[in-house]
Each structure stands twice: as C-alpha cells, then as structure tokens.
Amino acid sequence: MKNQKINLFNLLLCLLILGISGCTQDQRNICIPILGGQCDQDGIDNNPNFNGNSDSNNTSSAENFIRWHFDLCNSGDYDKAWNNLSTRFQNKAGGYSEFKSFWRNIDRVNVESVSIIKESNTSAETSVSLQFTRNNGKVFSQTVTYTLMWDSDLEQWIFG
Numbered sequence: 001m002k003n004q005k006i007n008l009f010n011l012l013l014c015l016l017i018l019g020i021s022g023c024t025q026d027q028r029n030i031c032i033p034i035l036g037g038q039c040d041q042d043g044i045d046n047n048p049n050f051n052g053n054s055d056s057n058n059t060s061s062a063e064n065f066i067r068w069h070f071d072l073c074n075s076g077d078y079d080k081a082w083n084n085l086s087t088r089f090q091n092k093a094g095g096y097s098e099f100k101s102f103w104r105n106i107d108r109v110n111v112e113s114v115s116i117i118k119e120s121n122t123s124a125e126t127s128v129s130l131q132f133t134r135n136n137g138k139v140f141s142q143t144v145t146y147t148l149m150w151d152s153d154l155e156q157w158i159f160g
Helices: 002-018 061-074 078-083 087-092 097-103
Strands: 022-025 031-034 038-040 104-118 123-134 141-150 157-158
Touching: 061 078, 061 104, 061 123, 061 141, 061 157, 078 097, 097 104
Parallel strands: none
Antiparallel strands: 022 031, 038 141, 104 123, 123 141, 141 157
16 A cells, blocks of 8 residues: 555646656556656766866866756755756746755766757757666666756856
C-alpha cells in the first residue's frame, strides 16, 4: 500500500509538471520530472561567481554555465542553483520546495554532453545529456532541451 501511495504521488506530481515541463520514468517506471526541460527518452567548474565567460579552449559560455549549474546541484547549493532559473522556469519547477525536494533525492547528476543548437549574445538553445544517480543507487539518463537567456543584471546565463 505504501508503494502505491508513493507511485500515486509521483504520478500526480508528474501529471502536474508534465504540461509545463518535461517528464520521464526511471527503470521502475516511476515518473521523474526534469524541471523545466523538454525531455527525450532514450569536470565541472565550481566557481560560485560564474560570469558567463568562455574558458580558453573555446567551450561555449552556455555550456560552462550548464555544467556549473549542475555542479551546484551536486554540492547541495540549491539556493544558488535556484537563482539560476528565470521566474518563469521557477514557476514551471513548481516552486522552490519542489525544486529542492527533487534534488534532495538525487545523489549525483553527471553532465555527459552539452550541444549548442544555437547561441547568440542574448539566448542559447541547448541539448543536454544527463545521467542521474538517485540516493538509492538507481541510475537513469535522459537528454533535455534547455533554453538559456542572458541576464544583464546578473551578468550570466539563466534557464529560461
């Protein structure tokens, strides 16, 4: 009965988020929302003051930002990671408590690849392959499309 309640909760949470973000299922068919992204099934800079600049090997600043963002999630710095989201994206995520709850159930996320679909000075469309390891050791992967926007006040990218 307890598993049914958990599965029902996950299903309801997924249905709530599905219309406004991405959603996938892990190996046990439990719905996992990847907040704000559009999902396709299938070495990180820990600088706390990310400024959006590219590194010397021509890596896109958008790619550096994405890797830095997920490193914040890995280190449990949810406040800084939350601030990397636009208000619209924060709303799609279901609010700070849902965002934090999701990441507290993830032991680690590895950014396996970042492809820049298109990038300008003010926006970037990316395809990001992620591998998640839950706290219980279960692993799932997916590719998510993220749109980034340049925030001139913060002088950095944010998830749009």
